[in-house]
Amino acid sequence: xxxxxxxxxxxxxxxxxxxxxxxxxxxxxxxxxxxxxxxxxxxxxxxxxxxxxxxxxxxxxxxxxxxxxxxxxxxxxxxxxxxxxxxxxxxxxxxxxxxxxxxxxxxxxxxxxxxxxxxxxxxxxxxxxxxxxxxxxxxxxxxxxxxxxxxxxxxxxxxxxxxxxxxxxxxxxxxxxxxxxxxxxxxxxxxxxxxxxxxxxxxxxxxxxxxxxxxxxxxxxxxxxxxxxxxxxxxxxxxxxxxxxxxxxxxxxxxxxxxx
Amino acid sequence: xxxxxxxxxxxxxxxxxxxxxxxxxxxxxxxxxxxxxxxxxxxxxxxxxxxxxxxxxxxxxxxxxxxxxxxxxxxxxxxxxxxxxxxxxxxxxxxxxxxxxxxxxxxxxxxxxxxxxxxxxxxxxxxxxxxxxxxxxxxxxxxxxxxxxxxxxxxxxxxxxxxxxxxxxxxxxxxxxxxxxxxxxxxxxxxxxxxxxxxxxxxxxxxxxxxxxxxxxxxxxxxxxxxxxxxxxxxxxxxxxxxxxxxxxxxxxxxxxxxxxxxxxxxxxxxxxxxxxxxxxxxxxxxxxxxxxxxxxxxxxxxxxxxxxxxxxxxxxxxxxxxxxxxxxxxxxxxxxxxxxxxxxxxxxxxxxxxxxxxxxxxxxxxxxxxxxxxxxxxxxxxxxxxxxxxxxxxxxxxxxxxxxxxxxxxxxxxxxxxxxxxxxxxxxxxxxxxxxxxxxxxxxxxxxxxxxxxxxxxxxxxxxxxxxxxxxxxxxxxxxxxxxxxxxxxxxxxxxxxxxxxxxxxxxxxxxxxxxxxxxxxxxxxxxxxxxxxxxxxxxxxxxxxxxxxxxxxxxxxxxxxxxxxxxxxxxxxxxxxxxxxxxxxxxxxxxxxxxxxxxxxxxxxxxxxxxxxxxxxxxxxxxxxxxxxxxxxxxxxxxxxxxxxxxxxxxxxxxxxxxxxxxxxxxxxxxxxxxxxxxxxxxxxxxxxxxxxxxxxx
Numbered sequence: 001x002x003x004x005x006x007x008x009x010x011x012x013x014x015x016x017x018x019x020x021x022x023x024x025x026x027x028x029x030x031x032x033x034x035x036x037x038x039x040x041x042x043x044x045x046x047x048x049x050x051x052x053x054x055x056x057x058x059x060x061x062x063x064x065x066x067x068x069x070x071x072x073x074x075x076x077x078x079x080x081x082x083x084x085x086x087x088x089x090x091x092x093x094x095x096x097x098x099x100x101x102x103x104x105x106x107x108x109x110x111x112x113x114x115x116x117x118x119x120x121x122x123x124x125x126x127x128x129x130x131x132x133x134x135x136x137x138x139x140x141x142x143x144x145x146x147x148x149x150x151x152x153x154x155x156x157x158x159x160x161x162x163x164x165x166x167x168x169x170x171x172x173x174x175x176x177x178x179x180x181x182x183x184x185x186x187x188x189x190x191x192x193x194x195x196x197x198x199x200x201x202x203x204x205x206x207x208x209x210x211x212x213x214x215x216x217x218x219x220x221x222x223x224x225x226x227x228x229x230x231x232x233x234x235x236x237x238x239x240x241x242x243x244x245x246x247x248x249x250x251x252x253x254x255x256x257x258x259x260x
Numbered sequence: 261x262x263x264x265x266x267x268x269x270x271x272x273x274x275x276x277x278x279x280x281x282x283x284x285x286x287x288x289x290x291x292x293x294x295x296x297x298x299x300x301x302x303x304x305x306x307x308x309x310x311x312x313x314x315x316x317x318x319x320x321x322x323x324x325x326x327x328x329x330x331x332x333x334x335x336x337x338x339x340x341x342x343x344x345x346x347x348x349x350x351x352x353x354x355x356x357x358x359x360x361x362x363x364x365x366x367x368x369x370x371x372x373x374x375x376x377x378x379x380x381x382x383x384x385x386x387x388x389x390x391x392x393x394x395x396x397x398x399x400x401x402x403x404x405x406x407x408x409x410x411x412x413x414x415x416x417x418x419x420x421x422x423x424x425x426x427x428x429x430x431x432x433x434x435x436x437x438x439x440x441x442x443x444x445x446x447x448x449x450x451x452x453x454x455x456x457x458x459x460x461x462x463x464x465x466x467x468x469x470x471x472x473x474x475x476x477x478x479x480x481x482x483x484x485x486x487x488x489x490x491x492x493x494x495x496x497x498x499x500x501x502x503x504x505x506x507x508x509x510x511x512x513x514x515x516x517x518x519x520x521x522x523x524x525x526x527x528x529x530x531x532x533x534x535x536x537x538x539x540x541x542x543x544x545x546x547x548x549x550x551x552x553x554x555x556x557x558x559x560x561x562x563x564x565x566x567x568x569x570x571x572x573x574x575x576x577x578x579x580x581x582x583x584x585x586x587x588x589x590x591x592x593x594x595x596x597x598x599x600x601x602x603x604x605x606x607x608x609x610x611x612x613x614x615x616x617x618x619x620x621x622x623x624x625x626x627x628x629x630x631x632x633x634x635x636x637x638x639x640x641x642x643x644x645x646x647x648x649x650x651x652x653x654x655x656x657x658x659x660x661x662x663x664x665x666x667x668x669x670x671x672x673x674x675x676x677x678x679x680x681x682x683x684x685x686x687x688x689x690x691x692x693x694x695x696x697x698x699x700x701x702x703x704x705x706x707x708x709x710x711x712x713x714x715x716x717x718x719x720x721x722x723x724x725x726x727x728x729x730x731x732x733x734x735x736x737x738x739x740x741x742x743x744x745x746x747x748x749x750x751x752x753x754x755x756x757x758x759x760x761x762x763x764x765x766x767x768x769x770x771x772x773x774x775x776x777x778x779x780x781x782x783x784x785x786x787x788x789x790x791x792x793x794x795x796x797x798x799x800x801x802x803x804x805x806x807x808x809x810x811x812x813x814x815x816x817x818x819x820x821x822x823x824x825x826x827x828x829x830x831x832x833x834x835x836x837x838x839x840x841x842x843x844x845x846x847x848x849x850x851x852x853x854x855x856x857x858x859x860x861x862x863x864x865x866x867x868x869x870x871x872x873x874x875x876x877x878x879x880x881x882x883x884x885x886x887x888x889x890x891x892x893x894x895x896x897x898x899x900x901x902x903x904x905x906x907x908x909x910x911x912x913x914x915x916x917x918x919x920x921x922x923x924x925x926x927x928x929x930x931x932x933x934x935x936x937x938x939x940x941x942x943x944x945x946x947x948x949x950x951x952x953x954x955x956x957x958x959x960x
Contacts, residue, residue, distance in 0.1 A: 014691055015698035028700055028759075032690055185682040187675025188775045192534040 001053040001150070001170075004109040005044040006100060006127070007037040007072065009065050010120040022225035033068040036115025039176050042183040043145060044113050045076035051147050054078050058103045060096055062089040066199065073194035074186030085203040087211040092221045093121075097129035098214040102207050104134060109171060111153065116141055116175040124175075131173035138173040139166050143180045261482055266351030269483075273490030280497045284556065287594045290601035292548040294521070296513040303512045306656075311511040312338075316654040320885075323563070326392065329385045330654075333414065336382035337504075343375050343421070344489060351486070355442030363444035363452070372444065373455045376425075380458035383418040386411055400562030402580075406499045413492045420485035426462030427469075427478035429453050435471040500584075503559045507655045510557040513550055518809055519857060520650055520658040521550070525813040526668070526774045536618075540668025540772060544590060544626055545597050547662070554657040555590060558583040564649035564659065569888040569910075570642040574903030577642035579649050579659055582635065589634050593626045600624035631670055638902060640666055641678055645770050645893030646852040651884050664893075667772030681771055684897035688776055692762030692783075693728040694897055703758035705730070705737040709744050712755040714791050720755035722747075723793045725807065725820075727800040728763050729927035735934065736927040742956035743799055743823055749959055750835040754797065760787045764806040771894030778814070781806075785816035799823040799952060801853035801860075801926045802892070808858070822854060824925045824951050828863040831870060837960035838870055844920030846872040847879050849910070849933060850886035851926035864925050864951055871958050879917055887913065889936075891928035911936030914946060921947050923954060 011017065011024075012032045018025040044055045056079040057072050059065045069080045083099055091099075104112060112131075117124035124140075131138025143163070144156035150170075157164045158177055168174070186194075204210055211217050236252075238245040253260045309315050314334060317327035342358065349356030361368045389411050393403055401407075432443055433453060444452030453460060466477055496504050503510075515521045526539050533539050541547055564579040565571040571578055590597070603621045607614050628634050643663045650659055670676045687696025703713070705726075714723065724747065729736040747754050765780030788796075796818050798804040808820040830836045848868055854860045861883050868876045881887040890906030900906065911933055914922045924930050927950075934948040 012690055012698070014696060015700050030690065030699075182679070182682075184675075185685055188528075188672040188773070189534050189537075189539075190675065191775075192528070192531070195531075 001047070001051060001111060001147070002107065002109045003044045003047060003053050003055045004104060004107060004112045005037075005040045005055060005057050005077070006112070006114045007041065007057060007059045007065075007068060008034045008096075008115075008118050008120075009059070009061055009063075009068055010034045010118050013119050019226045019228040022227070024226055033071065034115055034118045034120075036117055036119070036176065036178055038115075038183040039178050039180050040113045040115045041072050041075055041077060042181045043176050045184075046181065047111075047113075047145060047147065048076065048078070056081065056107060056109070058083065058100065060088055060091075060099055062086050069199050070191060070194045070197075071186055073197045074190030075184055076186075076190075079200070080197070081200045081202070083204070083207060084201055085211075087204060087214075087216045090219065090222065091216060092219045093123050093125035094129055094220050095214050095216050096126040097133055099204070099207070099209070100126065100130045101133045102209045102214070104130070106207065111170055112173040113145075114173065114175045116177055127173055127175035134171075134173070136171050136173060137168050138175070139168055140175045142174045142176045145174065145180075261351050261354075261479070263352045265483075266348065266486070269486060269490060270348065270351075273487075273494065277490075277494050277497075280494065283594065284497055286598050287590065288549040288552045288556075290545065290597045291552045292546060294548040294550040296515075296550055299516055302516050303514075306514055306516075307508055307512040310514075310654075310656060311508045314654070316652060320652065326398070329388055329392075332378075332381050333385050333389075336378040336385075339371075339375055339378045340382075340417075340421075342371065347421075347482070347486060350482070363446050363449075366449060368444065369446070369449045369452065369455050372452055376456035376458045379418050379422055380461075383415065383422070386415045386418065400566040402560065402562065404500075404560075406501070410492075410495070410501050413488055413495070416488050417485060417492070420481040420488060422458060422462040423466065424478055424481035424485060425456065425459040426464075426466055427474045427481065429456075429459050429463035430467055430469070431471060431474050431478065433463075434467070435474070438471050439475060497556075500558065500560045503557050503655055506553060506557040507559075510553050511656050513553065514656040515658060519647060521661040522809065522813070523661065523664055523769055523774075526672075526778075528775055528778060534673075537669075537673050539672045539774070540670070541630070541662070541665040542669035542673050543630055544593055545600055546665075546669075547586075547590075551658070551662050552590060554662070555583055555587040557655045558587065558657060559655060560584065561654065563652045563654065564657075567648040567652050567885060567887075569644055569646060569648065569890060569906045570903075573906050573909050575642040576636060576639045576902065578639075582639065582659075583657070585634060589626065589628070589630075593624075596624035596626065631666055631674075631676070635666065637670075637676065640670065641898065642902070643893055644852075644888045644890055644895045644906070646888035647856040648852070648885065648888065651856050660893075664770055664772060667770075668774055669772070671772035672774060677771065677773075678898045680898050681773075681894065684894075685768065685773060685776055688763055688765070688768060688780065692780065693732055694763060694767060695728065695732050697732045699762070700759055702726075702731045702761060703756065705732075705740055706744070706756065706758075709741065711744055713758045714755045714760070714793075715758070717755045718791050720753050721795065722752060722754040723788070723791070723796045724754045724756050725764075725796050725798040725800075725803050726756055726761060727798065727803045727927065729931070730799055731761070733927065733931070736930060736950075739799060739927065739930070739950040739952050742950070743797075743952040745956045746827060746830070746836060746952060746959070747797075750830045752830075752835075757787060757791075764803045764810075766802040766806040766810075767894040767897060769806070769810065770892070771897075777810075781811060781814050781816070785811055785814055788816060788818065793818055796820045797823055797826050799925075799927070799950070801851045801858065802928065805853045805857050822858070822860055822863070822925065824854070824864045824867060825860060827952065827955055828867050831867065836955075838867075838955060839958045839960045840870060840873050841958055842871040842921065842954060843873060845874070845877055845918050846921045846923065847877050847914060847917055847919040848882070848923045849879065849889070849914070849929055850882055851924060851929045852886065852888050852892055854925050855886055856884060860925075864923070867951055867955060868923055871954055877917060877919070879913055879919075881913065889926075889929040889932035891932045896928050896931075905936070905939070907932035907936035908939050909936075911940055911942070911946075915940060915942050919946055921949055921954070923949055923951050925951050 009031045012030045047053050048055045055077050057077045058081045059069055060083045065082050114127035128138050128140055139155050139157055141158045142155045143158050146154045148154050153168050155166050155168055155174055157166055314331035317330045346356060346358055361371050428441055431437060432441055496502055560580045562580055600621050603617055607617055631640055645660050647660055684694035687694045691699040726740055730740040762780050762784055765777035769777035796807055798820060804820050804822050846868060848864055865876060887910050889910055930948055930950055937943040937946050
């Protein structure tokens with residue numbers, strides 16, 4: 001089985017993100033692998049360990065992703081491709097999906113595993129669109145994968161009402177939830193040894209496509225403006241005799257908050 | 261007596277002993293190098309105080325009786341060593357005397373008395389030792405046949421020598437010396453027996469024997485003594501009594517300057533180390549020879565486990581078993597290790613030629629994996645690196661560096677470590693703190709306190725190193741704020757690094773993650789050196805220890821001062837004044853990295869003594885023998901699922917002392933003990949406070 005797994009480098013959301021004049025302040029930001037994609041990589045490596053699969057990682061972006069790719073190698077990925085093109089700097093979900101489609105078509109994959117969404121945009125579309133563009137089955141929010149045979153897998157999907165168990169014909173795309181696994185922290189040795197592993201870097205032309213073909217010149221959506229989240233106002237403290245305070249609070253709830 | 265028989269006995273005894281020792285030394289030489297031959301003067305001093313002086317045996321109040329017992333047996337043996345030489349001489353020459361110790365000098369007579377009395381004392385001590393093992397049964401001792409055998413042999417040595425002399429005494433004084441035996445008889449000092457009361461007593465025991473019987477007893481006891489002694493000598497290297505031979509060298513070779521061998525700064529850039537698995541200790545041959553000698557020397561006295569926070573809370577780490585297991589593995593693989601080392605010497609540096617040699621070397625790999633099969637994972641990861649074991653070890657075994665080196669092998673090479681550490685490592689990597697909180701929030705605690713940043717005030721006299729806990733942990737932030745209040749009250753010129761500060765890497769290093777440690781250290785040192793920082797105040801003993809002792813290895817040289825030392829100095833200098841108004845029972849918990857690692861015991865006590873209106877009351881386990889809170893060595897970031905909880909054990913001790921306030925000087929201790937109190941539902945009665953908080957509250 002050949003597995004393609006996708007990763008995106010995103011802003012570390014643990015940090016305070018500052019917005020000035022409708023744009024994110026770049027200073028002080030740091031970038032990390034998208035957490036859900038880490039789950040996808042882990043899922044791919046686990047399938048490989050259990051079923052003799054070959055795993056290929058594709059990372060998209062504009063710029064160097066060597067650090068995160070090396071870690072994925074250390075986790076156990078076999079091959080890595082990085083599509084590095086300035087045209088991808090402001091790409092939206094359909095554009096990413098189109099590039100992934102090209103990568104998929106250039107290989108001979110049986111299964112695509114992607115994170116269900118990216119931490120930066122939380123769109124959750126690229127994986128599903130990829131399935132649509134390729135005309136192959138897609139299951140989202142997967143929490144378990146079992147290989148039935150060469151042409152079928154059975155996945156558990158976290159639905160609103162409970163867990164759905166879905167039989168999927170390969171090739172297929174699945175997007176995984178973060179509860180599917182706990183990504184391993186690769187051994188230091190693995191990271192150091194991964195330095196020697198080759199990363200295939202190509203731009204859109206190298207992939208046999210162009211900005212026009214993937215719709216990058218006229219994206220279907222774009223960010224107009226960022227706005228900082230409103231800080232929550234501090235609560236109000238009341239001290240003193242409980243009977244007096246109760247009356248005071250009730251009065252405020254009726255007249256000011258107008259909730260009673 | 262009989263030169264021929266003596267020669268035969270000596271030849272056999274010494275040949276076998278020589279062969280065993282040769283093998284033992286070859287095995288040590290097959291291990292990794294260690295530099296332990298510098299500063300001879302300091303080493304000799306250690307040897308005199310700790311080994312010859314039996315400091316750690318006699319010096320501990322709790323163990324004084326057994327300590328004195330051991331010291332007397334040891335000193336007795338030292339005295340008897342000279343006597344033995346005389347006896348071997350007697351085998352060849354009748355009336356053999358050592359120069360200076362012959363009958364012409366008072367020294368000879370004094371020595372006779374000393375030897376005589378010591379033999380009596382050793383005999384009594386042996387009886388006491390039997391009594392201890394069979395009746396008292398201290399829990400730290402495990403009774404083995406070897407222990408009894410050796411005690412028995414010592415007893416036989418004493419009895420045989422005393423009876424030998426006793427028989428001589430009877431023959432000479434009561435029977436007119438029929439065999440014309442030699443004895444000291446200087447006109448000034450008189451007959452030798454006037455100087456040997458114990459011998460006279462022994463003679464009286466066999467006074468009923470006829471002259472022929474006495475002669476037979478004398479000859480028999482002579483040979484029993486000689487043969488027992490040679491048997492004893494040959495038994496020593498086979499078991500735990502090897503320490504009789506190796507203790508003195510082991511103490512002489514102990515690490516100097518820092519309490520134990522510093523963690524080796526590993527070269528992580530060298531690609532071959534990753535391929536050859538040469539980082540940390542993954543295999544037996546990666547132990548260094550001093551670590552091997554430590555294993556030879558372990559006496560299995562069990563003092564280490566008795567003070568070990570993990571052992572007393574039922575974790576699987578039992579240090580004397582740990583040593584014993586490693587030693588057994590070392591012996592079992594001795595031949596292979598020696599052959600492997602021979603091959604290793606032929607490595608040329610030429611990759612192609614070496615590949616074949618390495619292939620041959622691989623054949624000599626032990627059957628069992630060092631960690632996982634010889635040493636269990638839970639055992640290795642239990643250690644809190646608190647050093648209580650090393651502090652009490654009478655023969656100065658360095659347990660902790662060996663454990664950290666084994667962890668390095670696991671973390672760097674095998675990727676095998678407690679899963680919980682992942683989160684902390686990831687936090688460190690991304691945001692420079694084990695909580696993984698955004699690095700940009702590091703100085704949020706100081707908002708509104710008007711604390712200067714180094715970036716704005718690079719000439720500050722002191723850098724206040726806040727640490728991750730002081731920056732991110734809600735509870736410890738209060739300590740940071742209190743410290744700022746004190747520094748401001750004293751008019752100290754200080755600044756913080758703010759978001760430029762990162763975790764020092766302490767816990768990563770002690771969990772074996774040298775790579776993460778070096779990442780943190782490199783970045784911190786770069787920042788510190790760019791500001792030309794000279795003096796650092798740290799409120800966390802782990803930060804202090806790393807900044808002070810680890811960073812110099814990487815080019816970071818600073819004067820690092822713990823906040824308790826600094827505050828104490830401020831009080832002494834009159835820069836701040838405190839009120840003696842702290843009410844209730846106050847006690848102090850010594851943090852391991854402050855006390856045992858950095859020998860700061862007095863400053864905290866001096867401050868607390870000045871605050872409390874009823875004085876500081878000490879915990880049963882305090883000072884050098886303080887009991888760990890359970891958070892060191894990366895344990896703060898691991899689950900404690902085996903046995904009972906270390907922090908609760910310590911909290912119980914504090915509660916039992918009826919303390920109302922327990923002062924600490926470490927953010928980890930603060931968290932652990934406060935949690936322990938909550939667990940015991942005593943957090944209302946017993947308040948856990950950092951010394952800085954107490955001082956800030958009682959500023960005059």
